[in-house]
């Protein structure tokens with residue numbers, strides 16, 4: 481019998497390291513130098529004029545205390561992975577073979593400051609992966625500079641700003657339209673780029689109505705940002721119409737493809753009419769989340785938006801790969817260099833391993849597996865599905881809450897693993 485913890489991640493009442501320790505605490509006690517060495521170089525290795533007069537104001541702590549301190553901090557940062565399987569970003573498989581690929585010295589020991597002639601192999605991988613994502617989305621160019629999904633959403637916001645500024649319309653196109661079920665990074669990054677955010681409420685079917693969208697967009701709309709399926713796993717079947725309405729008002733359309741797992745190979749952002757999209761390599765393509773970064777948000781766009789992309793863009797010129805920096809209209813950088821390339825290599829290895837058919841099949845399996853889980857979870861008393869009044873099918877993810885359970889008196893918050901097993905019915909077929 482175990483009591484359900486009320487936290488979602490490890491929490492320690494951890495002081496800052498400067499508050500730890502006591503006089504005399506030692507991490508390492510170095511042995512005295514051997515007499516032969518002392519005879520050769522003298523006892524005082526530091527010249528008198530350079531030796532400090534006072535003790536440094538550093539905490540005096542033992543090695544174990546230092547280790548425990550940093551372990552506690554890491555558990556608070558990464559512990560969410562262990563306790564609550566940090567959200568949607570753990571949906572896919574992080575294969576060890578992809579990890580090994582990035583440990584190879586040809587990759588692990590290169591640096592983006594090297595001459596591009598010595599980076600042809602890794603640039604070839606980036607270029608090939610760019611093309612794979614183009615075929616999955618229909619976009620014309622991908623870059624991997626963004627450090628995660630939110631950073632890729634920010635890339636869209638600054639690309640849109642540069643696009644409207646270039647047309648002398650930034651003073652007019654001031655608004656970004658999204659829904660309250662968008663990931664918070666959509667409104668947050670648009671606001672950070674200076675846009676006013678218009679948030680549409682959800683209808684009974686789980687997404688905002690077309691009428692609400694029609695009322696919200698106008699010649700003031702710079703862009704719309706949508707994730708679909710959203711973070712409840714609900715797919716908006718009117719998406720094509722949404723894009724048409726937004727385009728009719730002259731707005732740019734951005735597809736936050738964070739939840740691509742359920743629709744991989746089934747639809748193309750460009751065919752739906754979007755101007756740009758982003759994929760999270762750590763959510764869909766077998767690269768690890770890395771605790772909020774360093775990850776990669778792959779940002780792809782149409783030829784029309786490509787001049788505004790952050791630089792450099794890995795491109796091919798004849799037989800050679802080059803770093804294209806000559807983009808005078810570029811919106812500026814969102815991160816250093818051309819991105820976290822080992823993550824791109826992991827995603828590339830995963831995509832090559834899966835192949836087009838495997839990727840397509842994986843999306844079927846993610847939907848079946850999610851709905852199987854939903855069925856089993858719905859049989860556990862005390863668990864509640866998010867927005868239970870919405871009857872729409874959930875695709876590759878669903879949010880569940882222990883809220884009804886947590887409201888019970890503490891004496892009833894006892895879970896027997898045996899009860900769990902017997903409550904949920906045996907799967908058939």
Ligand SMILES: Cc1ncc(COP(=O)(O)O)c(C=O)c1O
Pocket residue numbers: 567568569627628629630631662663665707711736738739760772775777
């Ligand atoms: C729909 C959606 N967009 C964006 C993000 C942000 O991604 P990241 O955490 O990599 O910044 C997430 C995160 O899960 C998401 O679910």
